[in-house]
Amino acid sequence: MPVAYLSRTEHFSAAHRLNTPKLSEEENKTLYGKCNHRHGHGHNYKVEVIVKGQIDPVTGMVLNITELKECMKSAIIDLMDHKNLDVDVQYFHDKPSTAENIAVFIWDNMQRILPKGELHEIRLHETDNNVVLYRGE
Ligand SMILES: Nc1nc2c(c(=O)[nH]1)N=C([C@H](O)[C@H](O)COP(=O)(O)OP(=O)(O)OP(=O)(O)O)CN2
């Protein structure tokens, strides 16, 4: 059976501050610069979830996009949209909410609930210029 890659894009808006408890206040300031500002800042994130799988000969689908959409809502949007990532999301209480760590968080959540196909890649666009690709490695 032929194998295809299915991609779905969603958006969420969230606030955060780049800061790690593993470094001093001064080191954080030097490392993260404006992104360490004490009152935080926000992004309109774009996230692409790419699933790999065989095209079912009966349904013609790797995975119904309606199901993928529902999974992305519960694994991504419901947890992060209009939230302060560092405060509202437990996962970021002990690690910085960089785009890399957010991509891993999304991967782990999607992996748990994906009903069909194999999770291939998460693409997280933090700004128009900055994108992280994560493949679970
Ligand atoms: N490796 C990483 N580096 C940085 C991250 C990150 O998640 N991973 N994040 C930030 C800041 O949070 C923020 O994303 C940077 O914003 P900004 O510099 O404004 O974004 P742009 O590059 O799009 O803006 P320009 O000013 O146009 O360059 C910093 N580093």
Ligand SMILES: [Zn+2]
């Ligand atoms: Zn930021």
